[in-house]
Amino acid sequence: MLTITLPDGATRTFESDSVTGNEVAAAIGKRLAADAIGIMVDGQLQDLSRPINANAKVSIITPKPEDNQAMFLLRHSTAHVMAEAISDLFPQVKLAYGPPVEGGFYYDMELATPITEGDFSRIEQRMAEIVRENRPFTRYELPQHQAMAALETQGNAYKLDNARRAIAQDASAVLSFYATGQPGKNWEDLCRGPHLPSTGRIGAFKVTSVAGAYWHGDATKQQLQRVYGIAFFSQAQLDAFVHQQDEAKKRDHRLLGKQLQLFTISPLVGSGLILWMPRGGVIRQELELFMREELARRGYSAVYTPHIGHIDLYKTSGHYPYYKESQFPTIKMAQRDSDDQSEYLLKPMNCPHHIQIYAAHPHSYRDLPIRLAEFGTVYRFEQSGELSGMTRVRGFTQDDAHLFCTPEQVEQELKSTLDMVLLVLQTLGFTDYQCRVSLRDPTSDKYAGDPALWQTAETTLRKIVSESGIDSVEAPGEAAFYGPKLDFLVRDVIGRQWQLGTVQLDYVLPERFGLEYIGSDNQPHRPVMIHRAPFGSMERFTGILIEHFAGAFPAWLAPVQVSVLTISEKFLDYGRSVLSQLLAAGIRADIDDASDKIGAKIRRARDLKTPYMLVVGGKEQENAAVAVRTRKDRDLGTMPTDEFIRQLQMEITTRKADSVFTT
RNA sequence: GCUGCUGUAGCUCAGCUGGUAGAGCGCGUCCUUGGUAAGGACGAGGUCAUGGGUUCAAGUCCCAUCAGUAGCUCCA
Missing domain, CATH: 3.30.930.10 (Bira Bifunctional Protein; Domain 2)
Incomplete structure (x- = not known):
């Protein structure tokens, strides 16, 4: 007899002494049983198929992108599928370690011939087959000596090391394996688990990158290949993620720094x-x-x-020689004048x-x-x-x-x-x-x-x-x-x-x-x-x-705060008079006097993310006014030039983050 | 520093299995004087990162170097 408590406090009782997560989910509802991918048992994430042998508080995990436990199961399971795919395609591979991480998963492995981006699509294709086969993740446990013996036969030093570390941490540790399908018949891996019920629950995935990584993060140890991937429950979620990544890349300061002409790096001057x-x-x-x-x-x-400073200064402070390798080499006077033994350091x-x-x-x-x-x-x-x-x-x-x-x-x-x-x-x-x-x-x-x-x-x-x-x-x-x-x-x-x-x-x-x-x-x-x-x-x-700011700096920081855009060359004189008023008021301003139409000038100023554009033509000239436009809003209408300047000065001197002209 | 990838015009990129370089934007000149996210025409601009090698022939293949990039390691 078992009593299982649900998150809302309700309980379910079971006649037997042991019940699986699947049975608990089924007892709650048919729909939930179909959706379920894992179960929390007294705060511990578990496979649905594992027996629960005591009264417990549980909650059923369903495939929700905002649920960390659900994503853990998904990513961890996809890492296994990727490892199997790579093992199929590169039979000589030695797998090391493949955990889920924030935003995805990776698998570290030793492989004589490197995997490159060109291999990603065939890895993904093989993964897709494994997912389509919808094979169950099957857990089995072995006593320590048997597990170690099995790993010895496999001859994978990394997995043996993983097992030894698990035992070192907890002498009574049970070593578990997960087969993607049937143990002994399908691919399997030493693994703590837990996993999704089956490969078919993986919705969408992508192999994203490959990089070197040191075994246990130790740069003196052998370097392994780390293959990164991401996984989602649906293609739509994956698409949204990729889209979001693309948007983020547009904000990259290296890209914007070039586009907006903020900084540059010349190899002739030096890296960094x-x-x-x-x-x-x-x-x-x-x-x-x-x-x-x-x-x-x-x-x-x-x-x-x-x-620069004398090297003795840093010997006294203790910075030298601890950080010797991360300093520029010392400047030695002795090279020029044998009498002077002084050494200097770029500070x-x-x-x-x-x-x-x-x-x-x-x-x-x-x-x-x-x-x-x-x-x-x-x-x-x-x-x-x-x-x-x-x-x-x-x-x-x-x-x-x-x-x-x-x-x-x-x-x-x-x-x-x-x-x-x-x-x-x-x-x-x-x-x-x-x-x-x-x-x-x-x-x-x-x-x-x-x-x-x-x-x-x-x-x-x-x-x-x-x-x-x-x-x-x-x-x-x-x-x-x-x-x-x-x-x-x-x-x-x-x-x-x-x-x-x-x-x-x-x-x-x-x-x-x-x-x-x-x-x-x-x-x-x-x-x-x-x-x-x-x-x-x-x-x-x-x-x-x-x-x-995605390059759109608030006015007080913007390289150019205002661009004056003339409707046609007929109004250049008026535009220049507006420009000199702005400059006289201490505002960073320029004028676009190209023989382009106003639309092109607006587009140019927007591309440079200039906070304010002042459109000036006949109507404005008659009224000593400007037509104000911000980089994100539409036409804000006309206002007297001195009124615009007064308000903008306020915005600048108070270092406001947002425009005073938009409400 | 290590592993992978990348390096073609100011910028973004194309250039198939080797046969002495293209586009768009930008820039210049001219035409146009147009009212709120690209008006039109013509033109200039490239030691294909650098140095070797293979080849009758290299932007394209190979090696090295430099630089960038993702990750690992590091970060006073």
């Missing part, structure tokens, strides 16, 4: 080195201006430091320079906090495979600042720096960000300083975050070597996460450089440092910003 074009330069200038205003308001001092960070400014003269506790700010350009030799547009580069400018304060001031200063990061995100309309509390990994030795100070620092950061009320996740092992930090992460159009703003707490560098201030007790004390950069890097931030 951004050249800001005039239109992109405007955006950066406006962002910097915004930041400078905030810095002034918050008691920061502007400083300037050079692009990989600004803090040591700022520390030298602090250390230039003694400080009283009355001077603190001291906040030194600089748009400091740093150089890091990122691996070639890591470079990506503006988001991962080898030279970038941080909106950096270092705060030197007393231990008592730490909390207040942290609060105000966090506040500044949030202001930046809010002003630019970022709501979909993640705050990561990056902590030390206690088992690693890459961290410097006294563990007790780390404890203090981490506790303080946690407190600040929880008081601020923002959502956050803790990430052990993500801290800087000198201290824990708060990182603000945003996704790009491809779904990759990037760190933008950061706030870092540091008790270590003041120690290393022997920094001091004289306290009210007339004794020397050690200051605490806070490193912070609300944008993070101007390059990365701008790259993400381009994608965030």
Whole structure:
């Protein structure tokens, strides 16, 4: 006798001591039994065919794209089908590991001849056959020694390793296998499960890409081939997904950066080195201006430091030689002048320079906090495979600042720096960000300083975050070597996460450089440092910003805020007078004086995503007016030129995200 | 750094199984002076990423290098 509780609290009782998910679903309804693809038993996802041997709370999983459990079953099962297809087509393949992941699935495998994109269609064809055959996923379990023996015979070291790891994790682990069809007759794989009832439940799928991946993510180990795929319950869902991907790609900052002439990269200058074009330069200038205003308001001092520093500086800070391989090679004076043994480094960070400014003269506790700010350009030799547009580069400018304060001031200063990061995100309309509390990994030795100070620092950061009320996740092992930090992460159009703003707490560098201030007790004390950069890097931030706005920047950031479009050359003089009024009012404006019709001029300005177009012809000239049009709306009608300018100036100076002309 | 893919005009791309390069947009000149998402004509513009090799002949095949790209690894 079993009692099964459903999500709504209703119960079903069964006479036997064991009941399968299929039987539970059938007891609820015929339709549900037909739809069902899996079952949650006391919070555990299971095959429908597995017996339930005790009273349990269950819910039936049906094929819904928004249900994570349903998608897990689908993706995991499709990974098996793909693995079978590849095994058929490439009999010498050794499968390693094939999990579902966010957005799809992959399977890692060893194969002497690489799979290429050209192979995708025949893999998909074979998969389609397996799906059409609608074979059941059949689970069977073997005692450990038998399972291991079976895997030994197969001679697949990866699967054996997987089994050993499962046993190492849980000595009583039962090893399960899933056959796509009948065990012993059809293809099968060591697998924890669960799976869909049968291959026929897979609606639509696509093999998407192939890439190298290291066994267990270890770059010293052998590289396997990872084949990626996606799966959906219906073709319509797959089509929608593909469409969405295509739309996302149109927002890619690398594409828009080219189209809108914002930045370029020249191989002659070097990989990963951004050249800001005039239109992109405007955006950066406006962002910097915004930041400078905030810095002034918050008691920061502007400083300037050079692009290189003596290597001893970084030996003292501890940055060198830990990060030797990710730096540009040192500049050795000895090559030119044998007497001078000096070595310089392109600066990989600004803090040591700022520390030298602090250390230039003694400080009283009355001077603190001291906040030194600089748009400091740093150089890091990122691996070639890591470079990506503006988001991962080898030279970038941080909106950096270092705060030197007393231990008592730490909390207040942290609060105000966090506040500044949030202001930046809010002003630019970022709501979909993640705050990561990056902590030390206690088992690693890459961290410097006294563990007790780390404890203090981490506790303080946690407190600040929880008081601020923002959502956050803790990430052990993500801290800087000198201290824990708060990182603000945003996704790009491809779904990759990037760190933008950061706030870092540091008790270590003041120690290393022997920094001091004289306290009210007339004794020397050690200051605490806070490193912070609300944008993070101007390059990365701008790259993400381009994608965030899909190139349609709010007026205050737009490279050109207004384009004057003349109806015909007869009105060029009037158009030019409107243009000079705009320029005189400090508005970034241009005029399209080509001998095109108005439709073509509008199209051109829209393609450049200019926020406002002012159409001027005879009617406007008579009334000292302009016909206003925004890049997204239609004709907004005419208004006096000075009225347009007044309203636009308001929109710009208040850095509004949306147009004041649309309601 | 590793694996796969890619590299043809300023941009987006075509160029079949090798036989010394094409389109659209953009650009220039001219015609047109047109009222809200492309008016018309003509024209200029290419060491086919670079360097080797195979071949009577290479944009096309092979190798290397450089760069881009997806993923892995890394990210002070």
